Amino acid sequence: MAGLHIWLDPGHGGASNGALGATGLAEREANLRLALALEKRLQALGATVSLGRRTDKAVSLEDRIEEALENHADLFLSLHCNAVADTTDPLSVRGPSVHYYHGLSQWLAESLTASLAANLKSLDIPNYGLVRNNLFVTRESIWFPAALVEFCFISHPGDEELLVSDEGIHRLTQSVVDGLQMGLLQRDPETNAKE
């Protein structure tokens, strides 16, 4: 992954809590924790990594994209956790999903979907799916491949457990590493063969 500038966008922050976990974990905290863990792993593979926020602060959706663009990011990953509506049984839905909008991002979203499914299969966590989704960050990312990853349903106690355990964080970040490596290799076998 040497030479690649990966932009990590931990969703929410500050007054924007995001979703709330089964036992009270705030999504904004979980997203940042995942981003910081992911940063280390991607840097270890030679990538240049930037974070849209490194602390618990609010960042507007516009700034999230603009900053990545101004800093010439090659690839944009927005990190989130999903939750069911209050009227839905929290135990009925779990698992990761990946969202993208533009055609240039499809390879990235597909590759991340496959790696999340593979890494969570042994835990019996189903894959929630790949979604072409008109979200601000997926729609406005027209200069670089972009995907929004909902790592799990924070509203499901088993999924929330992933976000607070070292093993869970390891698996989720490993999924992103695998997905990026797989996707880059398929896209450009010659440049990425040795990485």
Ligand SMILES: [Zn+2]
């Ligand atoms: Zn979110």
